[in-house]
Amino acid sequence: MRTSRLRLRYLFDRYYSKTATPKERDELFAVINAGATDDELSLLIRQAWDDLKPGDAPVFSIDKTNLILSNILGAEEPGKQAKDHKNIFLWAKIAVAAISLVLLTFGAYNYLRPKHPVQQGQIVKVKRPHNDALPGGNKAVLTLANGKTIILDNAGNGTLAKDGSTLIKKTADGRVIYNTSALATVNTAPTTNTITTPRGGQYQVVLPDGTQVWLNSASSLSFPTRFTGKLRQVEITGEAYFEVTKNPLMPFNVKTNKANIRVLGTHFNVMAYDDEVTMKTTLLEGAVDITSGTFTARLKPGQQAQIKKSGQNAVIDNVDVDDETAWKDGIFQFREVGIDAILRQAARWYDVQVAYNGKIPDRKFTGRISRNVKASVLLDILRYTGVDLKIEGNEIIVL
Structure with a gap:
């Protein structure tokens, strides 16, 4: 009708x-x-x-x-x-x-x-159109501690590698998941892995503690294959959205070239590209502490910390968080x-x-x-x- x-x-x-x-x-x-x-x-x-x-x-x-x-x-x-x-x-x-x-x-x-459905993460090779550009997709490179690199968009689903007690798997929906065995001991030393997205790429990774991270284009995330000690430490360049698994006994710390972000369990977005004049940390849920030189701030949901190259740092209230996180959707x-x-x-x-x-x-x-x-x-x-x-x-x- x-x-x-x-x-x-x-x-x-x-x-x-x-x-x-x-x-x-x-x-x-x-x-x-x-x-x-x-x-x-x-x-x-x-x-x-x-x-x-x-x-x-x-x-x-x-x-x-x-x-x-x-x-x-x-x-x-x-x-x-x-x-x-x-x-x-x-x-x-x-x-x-x-x-x-x-x-x-x-x-x-x-x-x-596509005339036939394409699974997320599956790469469809298409010629670049004349005087135009195709959108990006799920593309990234995983670098293991031994220097070996795995091109994730070309890798098959299933186990990609094993690092000590940690299995690294690629799922059918285009994510990389780190599974740490319950049998891991303090004698199993964790190593550092890095996922890097190119221009025109994006990727999602689930860290050993269950924390989910979305990486935007031209970004990188370095992290241990198993979290130990009193701090869960990762390092990023570019832009990433985090949904951090709560663990009061082991705070989560994100390091960028401009600031440190300390959380317990929360959802937030970090935009820290070198070609942007302002690094932005936007909080959706929970609380985060931002430190950059002498500048410190604790954010509440809906607030954004702005770290400027000029040194004029500030906390902005009532930010439309959808504007800052729409890219991941x-x-x-x-x-x-x-x-x-x-x-x-x-x-x-x-x-x-x-x-x-x-x-x-x-x-x-x-x-x-x-x-x-x-x-x-x-x-x-x-x-x-x-x-x-x-x-x-x-x-x-x-x-």
């Missing part, structure tokens, strides 16, 4: 306001997949823009498995703050232009999906972010370089899009805000 326009509006409003139940969200996806007309979607978009309050930031969204319109692409007027509804509404014309992009991208997304998500910061993330994920022909555009962007699309799709969205850019070979060029 054809879904009524009233029902479609209800489902859209529920999803737009983030109050939709999983059942309602699935119904909306099904309606769009079944072919909601351009006119119906256009009407919803225009009504959504009419309903915006001053200061609201419209968002263009792509679900993990379905590309759908939830809020719409948004940006501030160049060089100005959106001070009233009139200024915000000036950008509504972007939404009208975005309708065709949404439909085009939705079709491209379904076209790009396969989403680019930005809120009032400059084009240079967006393109740094894109460069790492698509394994490309970025060049600016002239001054970096001075405007902020708010948006949400799947990391599973080609680079050209992300660039098309940025173009709709007036940024002139293109991709040539291995380089994104901002004109």
Whole structure:
């Protein structure tokens, strides 16, 4: 039975306001997949823009498995703050232009999906498209204590190696799990392993204590094959999300090139790329202690510690943690972010370089899009805000 326009509006409003139940969200996806007309979607978009309050930031969204319109692409007027509804509404014309992009991208997304399901972690070798870049995937290299390296995306599932009393296994869903035997003794000395993701890579590892770690592109994690003593010590570069197993008798410590992060059991994200001016530690659950030189802070959920190269360190309250952790769920998500910061993330994920022909555009962007699309799709969205850019070979060029 054809879904009524009233029902479609209800489902859209529920999803737009983030109050939709999983059942309602699935119904909306099904309606769009079944072919909601351009006119119906256009009407919803225009009504959504009419309903915006001053200061609201419209968002263009792509679900993990379905590309759908939830809020719409948004940006501030160049060089100005959106001070009233009139200024915000000036950008509504972007939404009208975005309708065709949404439909085009939705079709491209379904076209790009493999005809046969691919298990997470399975690598599908595809030629790089001309003047475009494919999204990254589960790629990483495991380096054992003896110097042996294992390319994880090429390795088969099952046992990869044995280190003393620790078995290292790769699962069917593309994770590496460290299992330490209950028979391990103090005489079994642990060794250090390192997992490194390249540009265009990501990976998940389960440490010997059950702690789960997600590694973003161009990152590394060094850790012992078995935790001993009074401290669980690991070291990272790049970006990682941690869900730490609680053990009050053995605190968990994350070392970066800028700070130490001490926890007992908690969920948090650390972004510590060398090419970023600020290292960010964002807490979702529990508590963490941050130390960087003379700067110390204890974070509560929803807070973020910022360690700046300039030395102007701070703790920020009421951070939208989803913005900081969306990457691990396969989403680019930005809120009032400059084009240079967006393109740094894109460069790492698509394994490309970025060049600016002239001054970096001075405007902020708010948006949400799947990391599973080609680079050209992300660039098309940025173009709709007036940024002139293109991709040539291995380089994104901002004109």
